[in-house]
Amino acid sequence: MDNLQEYDDPVSYDQENDPYTEDIFFLAKWAEMVKGTIIDLACGTGRASIPLAKQGHNLIGVDLHKGMLEQAKRKSENLQIDWFEQDCSRLDLPVKSPFIFMTGNSFQHFLTNEAQDQLLTSVNKHLDNDGVFIFNTRFPAEEEILQSAVEEYWKSYKEDGQNVDVYTVEEYDALNQIQGCTTIRRYEDGNERKTNIRLRYVFPQEMERLINANGFQILHLFGNWKEAPISNDSKEMICVCKKTVK
Structure with missing residues (x-):
């Protein structure tokens, strides 16, 4: 990936x-x-x-x-x-x-x-x-690495004048200490952008x-x-x- x-x-x-x-x-x-x-x-x-x-x-x-x-x-x-x-x-x-x-x-x-x-x-x-x-x-606190594997609201911001709501889905691989995170950005005009990232703790x-x-x-x-x-x-x-x- x-x-x-x-x-x-x-x-x-x-x-x-x-x-x-x-x-x-x-x-x-x-x-x-x-x-x-x-x-x-x-x-x-x-x-x-x-x-x-x-x-x-x-x-x-x-x-x-x-x-x-x-x-x-x-x-x-x-x-x-x-x-x-x-x-x-x-x-x-x-x-x-x-x-x-x-x-x-x-x-x-x-x-x-x-x-x-x-x-x-x-x-x-x-x-x-x-x-x-x-x-x-x-910091690898329990609440940080054991976040929800179902979609959750994270934050909102403005991009080019329109509101963007950001949601995340996360899954932790304890064996390798890696968090897989999918970020979904939903734009006010109906568009959506999804990205994935892996992070080591x-x-x-x-x-x-x-x-x-x-x-x-x-x-x-x-x-x-x-x-x-x-x-x-x-x-x-x-x-x-x-x-x-x-």
Whole structure:
């Protein structure tokens, strides 16, 4: 199954997701601590890259999806951002960075242990010594992974002036820790668009071993972008990792 269906319409993606800004303040704080080019992995249409560039930082945005990058370029004219179409697990960039981040729960697109290792190895190679890597992933709480396998209403938003109601159908594969999600968007004019995506979940103790095994140490593990302690009630994990130099 194509795991990029959710991103086939970048303009629609922006209209649905651009209002989300909870991570920007957090990332900006860490950006102020470093000098050099900052790398945004799985950058999409530049939702996080563009605000940081407007604050005066030099950015590189990397994404596998050509259409998302084209939309990012249209939105970022006259800003200091270089865009690269690459697989984040096989980065080949012209610089190393003191600060790399990956938001939007993009870490969950790496579905196997091997894919996660490849991603973290790739990030490690492109970080300066003692560089910082920040990423987030949905917290595998019971209510998160055991969602309904029947259609449920999720949210509404406006696209090109018309209301869009969004519904989801989800099914969790416990053996592989992968959630299969079908998203149905019903438009006011009667049209309907359906996309599918698979997302890998990682548990906190598993995450700690994964990070340590790939040349990092966890500096902070937060339960949200406001730096709340992680708990059984958390909705996500914010991982702040430092490259270790042996």
